[in-house]
Amino acid sequence: MITLISCTNRPHSWTRKISDVYIKRLENKKVEFQFLDLQDLPTDILSNEMYDKKSPAFAQLEKKYLIPTSKFIFIIPEYNGSYPGVLKLMIDASDIKKSYHNKKAALVGVADGRAGNLRGMDDFTNVLNYLRINVLHSKIPISSVSKQFDTKGNFIAEETLELIDQQIEMFLKM
Template structure:
């Protein structure tokens, strides 16, 4: 099982669409997967599930437990203000310590409206995962100007499709 984390809590996000595309690529190769959609987090989770309230919020715990159970993850990382969304950082910070990410493997996919494709966002997230002991796949597709390269639930950019397919193949043998 591979968990795909949609790295934003924005309803109807482009990142959620990319997560679905990625899930289809994994399923086409016979790999089971599920999507952890951060839009399912309780709106008050930074108060009701972290720090002194760690373990007290069942909705947060359900999402966090899914990541504790798997050995591989994919993070769809939208670029917000030249980094990744704060909701993803808060979700990571809400996990147990020592980190349930330690020794696990992950892949990152950057998504942005701009021309950088989330490169800085993935760099920041890679630093955090390295600190937590997670192994990050070197291939990190950057899907820049995503709105120009997406029609509904389909990528129209052949290079983007190829990059995702290559990353999926690498992740499966990683």
């Protein structure tokens, strides 16, 4: 099973819009996947008991989206030069062995700036490798994200769409 994760809890994020682009591509390819939006992370995840006592809502999320997954696609916005804290919070609250060990991941960076979150994807790759996750070499940086959509919300970056398709094909074979 593949799980696609929109890695921010910011409402109306561009990351969510890029996630929708991936959702459509995966559906077109008839790939079995599920989608997790970090906007839906239970709010009680951040408590000083998170390391010892799992909130029932987070345990539910972990059981549905993390443990049964063999491959993750992370769509990651650039926040202060790297990946968002809410993504690390989810990881720190998870059962690491069951959720991540010996799995695979593909990464997509999203930024309104020019770097497409390249540094955030590298930073997150280090974390994933620590968690024994193999990361696909093909990482897609999406820069100036607001300019990649037309006024009706259609994704108009044809070259990037080709790269996305190639990345998905490689990831399915990984």
